[in-house]
């Protein structure tokens with residue numbers, strides 16, 4: 001369904017485009033405007049609205065639709081409000097204009113990651129409320145800052161607060177990734193981000209010389225890139241493995257040096273590892289340390305990020321939340337592809353405090369454009385996502401009492 005003028009546009013699409021125009025772009029997101037947007041939406045929908053300032057200027061907005069049975073745990077629908085920066089010159093349209101082309105594609109930073117999901121939650125709740133439904137379990141929607149820079153001033157703090165525990169979340173949904181095929185990807189675990197900086201010190205001197213023991217040669221780049229190649233080959237050679245099942249690493253920063261002809265005394269290399277959940281984390285860290293030791297004297301490593309608590313949410317009928325989720329998808333004839341999230345999301349914080357969670361952004365037949373130029377989503381795919389949540393929420397919010405509820 002394509003609409004030409006604003007007068008024909010579906011109101012859910014109009015709201016989506018309004019939200020896309022709020023510049024919550026790192027590194028200086030306009031969080032105030034986003035919070036005001038959700039407060040106003042809560043007022044229109046008749047939802048409770050709570051603002052929790054987890055750090056100065058970092059507010060988590062919680063919109064609540066109370067259930068009929070307050071003894072039951074709640075459903076948590078989480079989404080982050082920040083988006084990653086853009087390289088504007090590579091975009092066909094202004095990334096904060098939410099331009100819609102004649103075919104119905106909406107171009108904007110956040111169109112896939114993950115402003116679509118925030119509005120889909122709200123629009124599904126709106127529809128269900130308008131139709132007069134009530135469900136046993138309370139539904140909370142949390143809109144959190146800071147995910148794109150690690151969640152340290154967002155979900156990581158929020159899950160430790162009494163306001164989070166007061167939500168009594170029994171199950172959570174957070175973001176997933178688009179799927180170019182007819183299927184929908186759903187994520188039941190995540191790789192753990194380890195951001196590692198290797199610093200080496202060595203002999204300085206004239207760069208015309210065959211100096212031994214230089215900082216550059218001890219940066220461990222070769223060992224780490226050889227490991228990268230091994231994991232890549234493992235992924236390539238086994239059709240059953242998905243990207244999230246192997247450990248990835250990329251060299252993302254090199255620092256040091258002052259001049260072409262001066263060998264520097266110190267250099268550093270930064271690596272973004274994403275460690276698969278089945279890896280022995282202790283052994284893996286020892287492997288990193290042993291590469292440093294093998295490189296020679298004066299090589300150290302430090303962690304800018306080191307997630308140590310990977311959790312897996314079961315995807316079988318022993319998990320009543322999975323049973324409800326997958327039953328709806330089956331009833332709607334949606335094909336699900338359960339995977340491990342290759343990147344990191346706020347779901348890792350949610351799972352780590354014991355709440356089972358799935359990562360799901362209902363976008364099929366959609367190229368994966370998160371963090372990319374010309375990030376876009378077709379309005380029909382967006383609206384289909386609202387339909388999907390409109391079916392998922394009643395099922396999840398009606399899961400009968402569980403032992404964990406008492």
Ligand SMILES: [Zn+2]
Nearest residue numbers: 080113114175
């Ligand atoms: Zn995201």
Ligand SMILES: [Zn+2]
Nearest residue numbers: 113148370371
């Ligand atoms: Zn992202």
